[in-house]
Amino acid sequence: MADYEKKLNQIKDNLDKAKNLRIRAEARLEQLNRQKEEILSELKELGVEPENLDNEIEKLKDEIESLIKKAESLLPEDLVARQ
Known part of the structure; x- marks a missing residue:
């Protein structure tokens, strides 16, 4: 029984890690999209x-x-x- 509990805890930990990675990836994607928009805006101001x-x-x-x-x-x- 303890073995199942250990495996379930490991799965829960892995899910939490995956969730945190997804949240960080989404935040990074938002940051990169903002940078992209800033660059495109600067290019537009320069007429390029x-x-x-x-x-x-x-x-x-x-x-x-x-x-x-x-x-x-x-x-x-x-x-x-x-x-």
Whole structure:
């Protein structure tokens, strides 16, 4: 009889653990959904559609590279070479 009681207690403990895990997972999901909405809102404010994000990142990288090259070309080479 004690063996059944021990098994039932183990099952109850496992159910409680599973319930706690489910509650934590649901809370984490809510947090992630809020973060997702915040990010989407920020993108909208910036005028970027989520499906165009990769293209926008690539465009910004190209713009940065172009501006760096322009800045480098404006530096006097003889001053830079002496350093």
